[in-house]
Amino acid sequence: MLVIKVGGSAGNNYDALCDDLAARRESGEPVVLVHGGSDETNRLGEALGHPPRFVTSPSGYTSRYTDRRTLELFMMAAGGLVNKGLVERLQVRGVNAVGLSGLDGRILSGKRKPTIRIVEDGRQKLLRDDWTGTIDAVNAGLLRTLLDAGYLPVIAPLACSEQGEALNVDGDRAAAAIAAALGADTLLLLSNVPGLLRAFPDESSLITHIPRAAVESYLGFAEGRMKKKVLGAQEALAQGVGRVILGDARAAGCVSRAVDGQGTVIA
C-alpha cells in the first residue's frame, strides 16, 4: 500500500506524476493520492479580490487563514479544479481514479479550531471565523472499499468536523493520517524540492536519510511548509507506517524515484 501526497505549489509536474502512476499500475499495488491546492486557491482568491492571508502559530508553523469565503475558494480550487484535473489526467491514462475530499463520507474527521492563536509583528493575537481543523479519525472502510474495487482514490484536503462542517486541513498531515489508517508500507510526500535541505534553498544540501528516532532533531532544518511535512512524517511513523520519503514532484518518474529512495528517507 502506497500513499502519496503531491503539493499544490508551482513546479509540481502533475502530468509526469500521472504518467508514472499509470506505468506502475500493472504492479497491482494499491495507491491513494492526496493533493494540495494552495497555488490555485491563491490565484483564484487574487482574481476574485480575496487574496490569501498566511499566519504563523506561536510554535512557528505557517498556515492559511481560512475565513468562510476562503473555505469556499478552497472547495472550488482544491475540491474542484485540482481534484478533477488529477482525475482527468489519470482517466486519460487509463487509471480509474475517483476524486473525493476528506469531507465526503467523513473520510477525514476532526475538530474545528474556530479561533486560532497567531504571532504577528512579534505579538500573539487571536483570529476568529477560521475554518481549519485537526484530523482525529480516518474512514478507512470507504477507502478500502474503493481500493478493493480497483479504483485509485484522489483526495482533496478537506475534512468533516464533529458538527458536519467542512474544514480546510493540511494535506501532508491528511496523507499521514490516511497512510497510518490504511497501514501503508510507504508514504511519499512529494513537492517542488528534492527533500529536506540542510541549507535551504541549496538543493545540493539534501539530507538523504533520517533515522526515525532522530526526526525531532531535524525539525530545525525545515523551512516554512516543510515543517508540516516533517511533522506528518513523524505522525505517520509513530502510527506504524514503514517509511516516509520526502521527494521531488518536478521530474519524470517522480513516484518511482521516491519509492527507490531518492529524496529524504525517514525510516
Added chain:
Amino acid sequence: MLVIKVGGSAGNNYDALCDDLAARRESGEPVVLVHGGSDETNRLGEALGHPPRFVTSPSGYTSRYTDRRTLELFMMAAGGLVNKGLVERLQVRGVNAVGLSGLDGRILSGKRKPTIRIVEDGRQKLLRDDWTGTIDAVNAGLLRTLLDAGYLPVIAPLACSEQGEALNVDGDRAAAAIAAALGADTLLLLSNVPGLLRAFPDESSLITHIPRAAVESYLGFAEGRMKKKVLGAQEALAQGVGRVILGDARAAGCVSRAVDGQGTVIA
C-alpha cells in the same frame, strides 16, 4: 430507490432540500442526489472575466458553450462549491453524503462533441473547442457499492469521454441515466418552478399529469431548460423508471411533496 436532480438556478432551496432528505432518512430508502451548477458557474465566469455563452441547437435545445476555460470553471463551481456545499449541508444534518462527479470512477461515460452545430441570428454555425458530451453508460456498480454501505451519493454533472477527458453534461439527463441504470422507482427533477406550465410563467397553469405515451406532445409547452427535463423524463421512462415528477425545489418539504405527486407527474 429514489433519484433526485436539483437545479443550479437561483431560488432552489438547498437547505430545505437537505432538511427533507435528512428527515426521510429513517425510511431507509436509498437516494442519489444529482445537482447542477449553472448559476455558480455563471457568477464565477462573470467575476473572472469569462462570462457564459448559451447557444441553441437546430432542434431548439439551449445549452452552455463549454470551451476549456468554461470546463475548468464548471469543475470549480459544480464539482467544487456546489457539490461540497451540498455534502456539508447533509453532513451537518447527520446524513453521510459522498460527493463525486460523473468523471470519478467513470460513473457517467459518454462521447465528447468537439464540434457543435448551433443556430444564431437564424443561421446555422459550427462551434469548436466544446467540452460537452452525451451520456452512454453509467457505472451503476460504484453507486450501488456506496448505497449498500449506507452513503448518499451527491453527483456533479461531469462525465468521462471514451478518451478519459472531462465533459460537461446536462444534469437532468445525467439524473435520468442514473435512475435508469439503478432501476429507480421514481425520478424527481426539481427546479425553481412548480413543474411543466401550460402558459409559462403562469404558475397556476401547472400541468399535473402527463400519460407516458403522450410526453412527446407536451414538449411544445416546455420553455428553455424545461425542454431537457421533459427529454430526460422521456429517456428515464423508456428505460424502465416507474415515474418522473417535475417538482418545485423552492419550498420546505420539496422532496416529500414531489414524491406525493405535487408537480407534473409523468407515469
